[in-house]
Amino acid sequence: MKKKLKLGLFGFGCVGQGLYHVLNETHGVKAEIKKICVKNKSKSRIIDANYFTYEANDILNDPEIDVVVELIDDANAAFEIVKKSVINGKHVVTANKKMLAEHLQEIYDLQQQYDKSILYEGSVCGSIPILRNLEEYYDNDLITSIEGIFNGSTNYILTKVFEEKKSYLEALKAAQDLGFAESDPALDVKGFDAKYKLTIAIAHTFGVFVKPENITNIGIQNISPVDLKYARENNLTIKLVAHASKRDGNIYAFVAPQFIPLDHMLASVRNEYNAVLVEGAFAEKQVFIGKGAGSYPTGSAVLSDISALTFDYRYEYKKYAQGEGLPFSNEVLLDVIVSFPEGSLISNKDFENFKGGYQGNGFQYLQGTVRLEKLREWSEWDNISVILAPQANLTPANASEKIERLSA
Amino acid sequence: MKKKLKLGLFGFGCVGQGLYHVLNETHGVKAEIKKICVKNKSKSRIIDANYFTYEANDILNDPEIDVVVELIDDANAAFEIVKKSVINGKHVVTANKKMLAEHLQEIYDLQQQYDKSILYEGSVCGSIPILRNLEEYYDNDLITSIEGIFNGSTNYILTKVFEEKKSYLEALKAAQDLGFAESDPALDVKGFDAKYKLTIAIAHTFGVFVKPENITNIGIQNISPVDLKYARENNLTIKLVAHASKRDGNIYAFVAPQFIPLDHMLASVRNEYNAVLVEGAFAEKQVFIGKGAGSYPTGSAVLSDISALTFDYRYEYKKYAQGEGLPFSNEVLLDVIVSFPEGSLISNKDFENFKGGYQGNGFQYLQGTVRLEKLREWSEWDNISVILAPQANLTPANASEKIERLSA
Numbered sequence: 001m002k003k004k005l006k007l008g009l010f011g012f013g014c015v016g017q018g019l020y021h022v023l024n025e026t027h028g029v030k031a032e033i034k035k036i037c038v039k040n041k042s043k044s045r046i047i048d049a050n051y052f053t054y055e056a057n058d059i060l061n062d063p064e065i066d067v068v069v070e071l072i073d074d075a076n077a078a079f080e081i082v083k084k085s086v087i088n089g090k091h092v093v094t095a096n097k098k099m100l101a102e103h104l105q106e107i108y109d110l111q112q113q114y115d116k117s118i119l120y121e122g123s124v125c126g127s128i129p130i131l132r133n134l135e136e137y138y139d140n141d142l143i144t145s146i147e148g149i150f151n152g153s154t155n156y157i158l159t160k161v162f163e164e165k166k167s168y169l170e171a172l173k174a175a176q177d178l179g180f181a182e183s184d185p186a187l188d189v190k191g192f193d194a195k196y197k198l199t200i201a202i203a204h205t206f207g208v209f210v211k212p213e214n215i216t217n218i219g220i221q222n223i224s225p226v227d228l229k230y231a232r233e234n235n236l237t238i239k240l241v242a243h244a245s246k247r248d249g250n251i252y253a254f255v256a257p258q259f260i261p262l263d264h265m266l267a268s269v270r271n272e273y274n275a276v277l278v279e280g281a282f283a284e285k286q287v288f289i290g291k292g293a294g295s296y297p298t299g300s301a302v303l304s305d306i307s308a309l310t311f312d313y314r315y316e317y318k319k320y321a322q323g324e325g326l327p328f329s330n331e332v333l334l335d336v337i338v339s340f341p342e343g344s345l346i347s348n349k350d351f352e353n354f355k356g357g358y359q360g361n362g363f364q365y366l367q368g369t370v371r372l373e374k375l376r377e378w379s380e381w382d383n384i385s386v387i388l389a390p391q392a393n394l395t396p397a398n399a400s401e402k403i404e405r406l407s408a
Numbered sequence: 409m410k411k412k413l414k415l416g417l418f419g420f421g422c423v424g425q426g427l428y429h430v431l432n433e434t435h436g437v438k439a440e441i442k443k444i445c446v447k448n449k450s451k452s453r454i455i456d457a458n459y460f461t462y463e464a465n466d467i468l469n470d471p472e473i474d475v476v477v478e479l480i481d482d483a484n485a486a487f488e489i490v491k492k493s494v495i496n497g498k499h500v501v502t503a504n505k506k507m508l509a510e511h512l513q514e515i516y517d518l519q520q521q522y523d524k525s526i527l528y529e530g531s532v533c534g535s536i537p538i539l540r541n542l543e544e545y546y547d548n549d550l551i552t553s554i555e556g557i558f559n560g561s562t563n564y565i566l567t568k569v570f571e572e573k574k575s576y577l578e579a580l581k582a583a584q585d586l587g588f589a590e591s592d593p594a595l596d597v598k599g600f601d602a603k604y605k606l607t608i609a610i611a612h613t614f615g616v617f618v619k620p621e622n623i624t625n626i627g628i629q630n631i632s633p634v635d636l637k638y639a640r641e642n643n644l645t646i647k648l649v650a651h652a653s654k655r656d657g658n659i660y661a662f663v664a665p666q667f668i669p670l671d672h673m674l675a676s677v678r679n680e681y682n683a684v685l686v687e688g689a690f691a692e693k694q695v696f697i698g699k700g701a702g703s704y705p706t707g708s709a710v711l712s713d714i715s716a717l718t719f720d721y722r723y724e725y726k727k728y729a730q731g732e733g734l735p736f737s738n739e740v741l742l743d744v745i746v747s748f749p750e751g752s753l754i755s756n757k758d759f760e761n762f763k764g765g766y767q768g769n770g771f772q773y774l775q776g777t778v779r780l781e782k783l784r785e786w787s788e789w790d791n792i793s794v795i796l797a798p799q800a801n802l803t804p805a806n807a808s809e810k811i812e813r814l815s816a
Contacts, residue, residue, distance in 0.1 A: 022690045028548045028730065127691035129545045136544065137537040140436045140715050141708060265697065268676045273693075282430045282708035283535035285681075289673065289695035300549055300690035307548050322436065 005031040005310055008059030008090075010081055011072035012036050014179055015095055015122065017046060018299025019069070029307045031067070035059050039072075060084050067091045067309055069302065075099040082107070086116045093305040095122035095298055098187075101196035104209040108317060117314040119305035124197045125150055125274040127297035128290040129304070131315070134204040134278075139318045141280035145245035146205045150194040150255075152272035152293030153181040154220055154240045157189070159270045161228065162237055168223070180272050180293045191217030191240060191255040198242040198253060205244065205278075206251050207319030210328045216372055218256040218379040218386050226363050227339060227385055235262045236390060239269075248396050250329040254372060258388035259337070330376075331397040333369045335389035340364055344383065350374060371397060413439040413718055416467030416498075418489050419479035420444050422587055423503055423530065425454065426707025427477065437715045439475070443467050447480075468492050475499045475717055477710065483507040490515070494524045501713040503530035503706055506595075509604035512617045516725060525722040527713035532605045533558055533682040535705035536698040537712065539723070542612040542686075547726045549688035553653035554613045558602040558663075560680035560701030561589040562628050562648045565597070567678045569636065570645055576631070588680050588701045599625035599648060599663040606650040606661060613652065613686075614659050615727025618736045624780055626664040626787040626794050634771050635747060635793055643670045644798060647677075656804050658737040662780060664787075666796035667745070738784075739805040741777045743797035748772055752791065758782060779805060 009016055016036070023029065036051045037059050045052060059065055060081075068085035070078050075098040082099070083106075085092050094100065100107060100123050111118050121131050125148075134143075149155050153175045160171035172189070175181040187193045195217040203209055220240050231238055236259040244253035260267050265287055269275040274292030279285050291297035333352050340346060342364045348354040351368035358365050367389070378384045417424055424444070431437065444459045445467050453460060467473055468489075476493035478486050483506040490507070491514075493500050502508065508515060508531050519526050529539050533556075542551075557563050561583045568579035580597070583589040595601045603625040611617055628648050639646055644667040652661035668675050673695055677683040682700030687693050699705035741760050748754060750772050756762040759776035766773050775797070786792045 018690075022548075025689065026548045026550060028726070127694060129541060132545055133537060133541070136716075137540055137712055140430075140434045140711055142434060263676065265676045268671065268673045280708070281433065282426075282704045282711070284699050284705055285697075286535060287695070287697035289693075289697070291692050294692075296690045297692055300688070303548055303690070304545055308544075318436070 005066045005306065006034045006064050007031055007067050007069050007306065008062065008065040009033060009036040009069045009071065010056070010059070011070070012038050012045065013071065014295045015298045015302065016071045018295030019071070019302050020047065022296060022299045022303050026303070029303060030310050031306050034065055035062065056081065060088055065090060067093060067306060069306070070094040070096060071302070072096070075102065079103050082118065083110060086110045086114045086118065089114070089116065091116050091309050092118045093302055093309070094118065094120050095302055097123040097193065097196035097200060101199035101212045104200065104203050108209070108320070111314065117309060117312070119308060119313070119315065120200070121305050122298045122301035124200050125276055126152065126290065126292040126294065127301055128274060128276055128288045128292070129301070130201065130276045130288055131204050133288070134201070135315050135318070138278065138280065138283070141283050143205055143246070143278060143280045145243070145279045146201055146276065147241060147243040147245070148276040149239055149266060149269055149274050150197045150242040150276075150292070151188055151191075151240055152274055152291070153188045154194070155269065155274070155292070156180050156272045158220065158238055158240070162231075179295070189221045190219035194240060194242045194255045198244055198255060202244050202251065202253060203317070203320065204315070205319070206246060206326060207317065207322065208251050208325050208328060209320070210251070210253065214328060214330070216254045216256070216330065216376040216379070218254070218375060220257050222383065222385040223257060223387070224339060224363070224385050226361055227387060231259060236260060237262060237267050238387060239266055241266070241388070245394060246326065247394065249326055250396060251326050252329060252332045252394060252396070256375070256386065256388050258392060259390045261390055330372050332372045333395040333397055334372055334375065335368070335392045336370050336375065337365065337367045337387050337389055338370070338378065338384060340384045346378070346384070369395070413474045413714065414442045414472050415439055415475050415477050415714065416470065416473040417441060417444040417477045417479065418464070418467070419481070420446050420453065421479065422703045423706045423710065424479045426703030427479070427710050428455065430704060430707045430711050434711070437711060438718050439714050442473055443470065464489065468496055473498060475501060475714060477714070478502040478504060479710070480504070483510065487511050490526065491518060494518045494522045494526065497522070497524065499524050499717050500526045501710055501717070502526065502528050503710055505531040505601065505604035505608060509607035509620045512608065512611050516617070516728070519722065525717060525720075527716060527721070527723065528608070529713050530706045530709035532608050533684055534560065534698065534700040534702065535709055536682060536684055536696045536700070537709070538609065538684045538696055539612050541696070542609070543723050543726070546686065546688060546691070549691050551613055551654070551686060551688045553651070553687045554609055554684065555649055555651040555653070556684040557647055557674060557677055557682050558605045558650040558684075558700070559596055559599075559648055560682055560699070561596040562602070563677065563682070563700070564588050564680045566628065566646055566648070570639075587703070597629045598627035602648060602650045602663045606652060606663060610652050610659065610661060611725070611728065612723070613727070614654060614734060615725065615730065616659050616733050616736060617728070618659070618661065622736060622738070624662045624664070624738065624784040624787070626662070626783060628665050630791065630793040631665060631795070632747060632771070632793050634769055635795060639667060644668060645670060645675050646795060647674055649674070649796070653802060654734065655802065657734055658804060659734050660737060660740045660802060660804070664783070664794065664796050666800060667798045669798055737804075738780050740780045741803040741805055742780055742783065743776070743800045744778050744783065745773065745775045745795050745797055746778070746786065746792060748792045754786070754792070777803070
């Protein structure tokens, strides 16, 4: 017999309210909200005032509460809540990707030490059950790569820019009005949000805990009208792609815009939808598509975690436990197209393998193979647009050194 | 500690050999093949002769064998093997969709009565973990529909016909040469294979056991060059779509070809790939894409079931157990485009809502809304091509009667 769980919520914004509605409209989950801790005393609330408290300890010290559902914005405060909850004998459900990405090792250790469960399906690609599938289904598959569209608001922006010929700023505004974009748009458009999700996915795909600051994220903020024109003329679109793969005993990962052919599966993933492509030795290519943002899609993922807790579900982190932990490396070469106003400091000498370039409209284009570390440098400049080539090859830098030595 | 399972295989064809290789190349699954029962004594085998037997009882009566993996063609013989295995205290893994679709109630009862597990992820859409997700992840979501491309060989054929302008027969031959098509091509091209998979999916989506003979399946064998021309001229492609949905307290289901707009997600699902779209109240639209046929993809699904058995996994059939069992009905109207040689017996009187027609090249075209029962009748004729409209509405027939009465 399933037990009826009592929930304590932290935060009652978009996802919290989505969870409240989803919980009320379904009858399969034996769980009820007991208390909700919020910060703002003056905000009017959609449910009875008795639910609310402004004291974290009203939840953390309530022995009746089995599960703490953490849905606040502030990553540091969120981690403190998670830690105290587990120490106080409660399971935790959270969707805070920044907090998780920055504290994965501690999140893992807390669960082992206190024998409690911390679940976070809602943190990666909203409604897509990717973590559960990586944990439960792909443990026997030798996964070689995981990649896809991990951020709903940038995908919404890029879709509007391409299909409705909106300007970047108009499209960003529309995404924020719909509640898709984070309160700080830089988190989305510079690729940080996608990177946090990728960091979490890497842990469950390859059993490796990478620090997010070690992963390069290149955003969409420098994409120029000339890039859009180039895409249209070549039957391409642009997507912000998060990528991680295993090659020659290393794990490589990055987030970057990429030109995508129009007949590629990722091209048909539009608006706030996300997509995850998992490639393995046996199941081969698997794609999961679903809404990556929004109150109900994320709320439903949080509810699935709560439901799983009624069956005492825990992530097993099998690949981590099996000690497959491979080293993370940024020593990799990528095929890119770089554009920038004429007169900037980039030249063909910055390329490992220069394929050509041209100039026009005051812009200069260079195409070729570049070290990831150099791309990271460029991405911090204000006027350089870095976009991966349609079929971007990922070449471990060591391998190329070997080839150079052999041919020298 | 996981136990090491001993497996007894029935059949060693495409999927069986895939399983053998997958099992050898992975190190995460504690399972080994002890015995393989095959029919053909003269066939040469890729592994040691000691593995093989021609006596079913060598497996069924071996107390050391924990799991019977049933991978033979014959559905009746397969059901006998499954039954005897469970009665003899063994778990079963099978990918035999016809057997499962025809015996779902008995398959359920056997598991309850003998407290053993029968798993069959490989039976529905090859490598896509759709059953596991329906069981584990979507139990709290109010799912309203499940549909998609459930048959790899017809999708391969339709892809080749459209993209390489091959004839239907050339494309069928190519699919058979690659091992995608069943030994009897009618199973694939007439939509039986997709229907069996749909029947199984309905049980895990809506908790209803439908007899496959109650579900209408319209195949692709009557699609004419004129249909292809119509599709090309209107930026459409054609896919064989399996569909089931919940509407007004009934479950409706069918398999039929459908015109699909080129920018729709299903249009980008090519060759032997399958796709499953799950639509729910909260998670909204979810899509799963993966290889639906082939030795390794299906072998990897079978292996995932074996792996799950090392953790004593069982399907819970939650929706069935929760007694949500809704009645299955064929009383539904669908938007279709029907084409046939001039002079056939169909007229606009056969339509509930006739939208128009034209004739040319010796063919006649009629478009409008037709009862599913009538489509089933037509689908048995040799020269009528029935294809669902691009945005086919599904209208419960009762609802339309109500509207008619109100407007009379």
